[in-house]
Amino acid sequence: MEDSILVVEEDELSRRQLQIILQEAGYVCWLASDVDIARLKLEESRPTIILLDWYQTGISSLDFLRYLRKRVSLLAIPVIMLSDRNNESERISALEIGADDFLNKPISSGELLARIQAILRRVDNRLRGDIIEVAGMRIELLNYKVFVGPDFTQLNIGRMAAQLLVFLAVNPETVFSRDELVKNVWGLESYVNKRTVDVHIRYLRRDLSLTGHDKHLQTVRGCGYRFSLKI
Numbered sequence: 012m013e014d015s016i017l018v019v020e021e022d023e024l025s026r027r028q029l030q031i032i033l034q035e036a037g038y039v040c041w042l043a044s045d046v047d048i049a050r051l052k053l054e055e056s057r058p059t060i061i062l063l064d065w066y067q068t069g070i071s072s073l074d075f076l077r078y079l080r081k082r083v084s085l086l087a088i089p090v091i092m093l094s095d096r097n098n099e100s101e102r103i104s105a106l107e108i109g110a111d112d113f114l115n116k117p118i119s120s121g122e123l124l125a126r127i128q129a130i131l132r133r134v135d136n137r138l139r140g141d142i143i144e145v146a147g148m149r150i151e152l153l154n155y156k157v158f159v160g161p162d163f164t165q166l167n168i169g170r171m172a173a174q175l176l177v178f179l180a181v182n183p184e185t186v187f188s189r190d191e192l193v194k195n196v197w198g199l200e201s202y203v204n205k206r207t208v209d210v211h212i213r214y215l216r217r218d219l220s221l222t223g224h225d226k227h228l229q230t231v232r233g234c235g236y237r238f239s240l241k242i
Contacts, residue, residue, distance in 0.1 A: 014038055015039035015040070015058045017053070019062065020042075020044070020093070021066050023044070038127075057088060060089045061088055061089070063090050065092055076092075080108065081194065087181055089112075090109065090111055091123075091130070093116060097115045112126050143180065145180045145183070147160065155168070155173035175196050178192070185237060189208045192235065212228060216228055227239055227242060
């Protein structure tokens with residue numbers, strides 16, 4: 012499968028220049044002039060990498076980066092931030108929120124392609140494309156279908172429970188409190204009670220117990236939950 016790159020850039024000339032560089036290097040290139048268009052494209056499919064220009068018109072780039080990092084189906088997509096202001100505080104803010112790299116404009120085509128290749132080398136193959144495979148499970152991220160066992164039998168798991176499973180599975184061995192899970196799975200604007208997390212964990216354990224995968228969902232007393240590869 013060809014690697015695809017979503018370019019989110021306000022300036023039309025810059026968009027076209029990046030498109031030429033990427034297509035000549037063999038990448039599939041999607042273009043978005045603003046965050047709203049980028050969101051629509053992300054509803055259709057997942058790019059391998061996102062190039063995100065730093066701008067403040069409408070929804071800011073940092074807000075969009077926060078959006079990417081709190082959506083379970085999008086959090087694994089690497090993001091390279093682009094900026095023409097050479098501002099150290101901007102670089103630090105972007106990296107703290109979840110950017111994987113930061114490039115100052117004007118951009119050298121050679122450096123850009125080298126940074127992209129470096130990210131592709133270190134991205135876990137389980138998180139590339141629209142499917143993750145972990146601990147004998149296969150999860151389709153666009154429709155949250157969960158398959159288990161050697162024959163990948165589909166389980167009947169609800170969408171939110173599957174999103175919770177994905178978030179824990181792509182962060183193995185990390186303990187998350189109920190509040191952290193509400194924020195990252197249901198979203199910052201959610202009014203979900205944190206006890207809802209317990210309910211969905213019970214649902215997941217019930218459904219995964221058919222093949223013994225429930226043992227990967229572990230309770231850490233007084234702290235929260237984790238997905239462990241060690242059972």
